[in-house]
Amino acid sequence: MARGLELFQQSAVGFTRQISPYDTLVYSTVNPGLMYALVYLMWAPFLYPGAHMSWAILTVSQMFVIAGLYWLLSVAMPRQGGEYIYISRILHPSLGLMSSFMISFTAISWTGVCSDWALKYALVEFFASMGIVSGNQMWMQWASFLNTPHIRAILGTIMIFIIWMVFYKGSRAMMKMSWMALIGTGVGALTFIVAALMADPGTFAANFTRLSGLNYNDVIPLAVQAGHPNKFLFGATIMAGSTYIILNTLGATFGANLAGEVRSVQKSQLLAMFGSLVILMSAWAIFYGLSYKIFGNLWTNALMYLSGTGNAAYPFGAYEPFATILLGILTQSPLFIFLIAIAFFMATFGSCAGMSFGPTRNIYAWGFDRLVPAKTSQIDPKSGSPVIASTIALAVAEIFLLLDVYLPAWTAYIGYTIFTWFLAWILLGIAGIVFPYRRKLLFESAPPVVRGRFMGLPVVSWLGILTTIISVSICAYLLIPFFKGDMPYTMIVMSIILLVLPIIIYYLSKASYAKQGINIDIQFLEIPAD
């Protein structure tokens, strides 16, 4: 660097942005969590029979459009709060709160639900897999004990409390959790690869027949008999990918919530949003490709279908056909079972924290703008973290943990989360479309990358149009299993609650401040510069 340039830079006093671009990439990659791909490998082929999960990965390309919209908006408005800031400023504060509330509480609910998954699919299935492979009933008794609702509720609560302590420590501690999740994911992917190199499909088929008591070759005919199509279908693949695979990428945009805390926003957001999608797609290619290679592609879908429909022929009873069980059958090795269980636990626990971390920043932003009690924007002087916002988020996570444990119909296939999230992104898409026109000054003063045009229309508007179309279509895909009866009515009820509640909160807050003679809307009005 030229000495003169250094002199100019030294004379500047400036910003304290503590999260590096690479940390933001990690954060965006591990949220919601790469290894949930293994859970959706069980669910998506049941809800969308005929889906080819490897090809379905390509549907993630839709997320590049949405990530592109987030990127441009975060460069134009690099403040904490993500879509809340964009929609509030561009459309209306109540709509900003609505979309942000829907996304935030969906993500927060994952912290609760996924704490339970860490226990169910890592801890419980570890013991169950050991029992299936060894035939030792003691392992099965432990699995059964740990699978009881009270034990899961207690252990899940302890996990949520640990997450609260991480939030209290602040951003750097959170980043360490993200790294833990990434390492867990790496261990999981490696375990899959090594297992695939060690064994062949014939070994798996023979082991399955011997250990499960169900002939490997009978699985597909039984599933077909129960209504499963014995082929891959294009439409089912698109819908499964657009819902459950895309679900796993939603955190790619979380980096926007940290925009106030990242260095060189333009570079870090680009790296985080697009880089994380590429990493995610590569990771799933490993998980899904190897699963289909080792276990058989149509066979895998058929087994998931038998499990999902509760077919009497399904051989593992209350234990879902998670990777721990299938890899255990393949390798018959306690080491592999342990590795996949610990990897899933690390990845899930790390991402459980991440899923509420961004939303706590959103709650903080609402408090600042008086849309919720101002106390929520209080910063703990010792840790510098928004401690009240964190406590609210994790209290809600605890409620969802208990729902998942005691009333699982309310969190079934977490369908409500996808539906709610994309309803919110319809608003984001509309905000993107009108941004150059409703916030002309901000648009025109934004860095050049934001002001690009294509065929005469601002690129940000194009991305807004595409985001709206993608979001509407994904909501429609979710209604298919709902109308078939495979998804309970609770999905719609939960989504409606998350849609209506923020509007009620907004108008209560508005009325409460109006009584004190304060019009909260005035704070959002933009003053003309000229």
Place this chain on the structure above:
Amino acid sequence: MKIFYASDAHAAESTFRKFTNAGPFYKADLVIYGGDFVGKAVVPIIKTKEGYYEATYYGSTVKIKNEGELPDLQKTLRDAGFYWIILSEQEIDQIDESGVERITKELQIKQIEEWAKLMDERFKKNGIPCVVIPGNDDPFYIDDYLNKMQYVQNGDDKIVEIKGYEILSLSHGHPTIFKYPRDVSEEELAQKIEKLASQVKNMNKCIFNIHVPPRDTDLDQDTLYDEDLNPILDGDSLATGPVGSTAVAEAIKKYQPLLSLHGHVHPSRGICKIGRTICVNPGSNYDEIQLRGCLIDINNRGEVELPTLTSG
């Protein structure tokens, strides 16, 4: 009476222009600016031998091949609170510290001249009284330009009476790690406030307009730095803590003015009470073309209504 208060525009052009329009926009009867006009950095736009232009800011380098795109870049920099200057590669190689200082001073003066003129024109046109002060970041040479204004008043280090309210204003701050031009010791700051407060006729109708906020309140929490200007770590995260002035806190406790307005600590946007005095720091997001401010109503009984923090 309705008062609009903002501070810390730090050379951000559109943010400051919004300030000059805030009076009629919020239907305010009085507008007060709490200091810090100047920016924190000059961004050289380097003209390379190959004929393109290059500027580095916020850690990113922007390259421009077409000269016609330069005004866009210059506007973006101005709106983010950066001064800009076009230099050749040879010029940037040859420049020394005194050259950087000279350029910075020239750019600051050029802007404050324009801003002073703009404030005078707009506030006069709207008939809304306005009191401004520099802040502790602001070099003393900008005062000449603020003092030249005909309509808007530079209230620094004096009591200005408007519509029956006495506004006590002070640009100086307590010692900071950054050693700003108007940093003085806490003792000296206390004396300056004392001297001004002794001239106030009625504290029930007095508004403090002191750039730095009171210490150990919701208005002064910020990242802490060591002597080498590196952020201090507290375990895994950046240490934050009170960075306000004890002299200001003591003065508010002692004199109990009706209202106390502050800026300086950009992230510590908030409202608090010291005794009966309502204290406000609206914070600053100057680099995002967003004017953080505060609307304060004083009712007919002379009481301050709950202030509204704005993001205009």
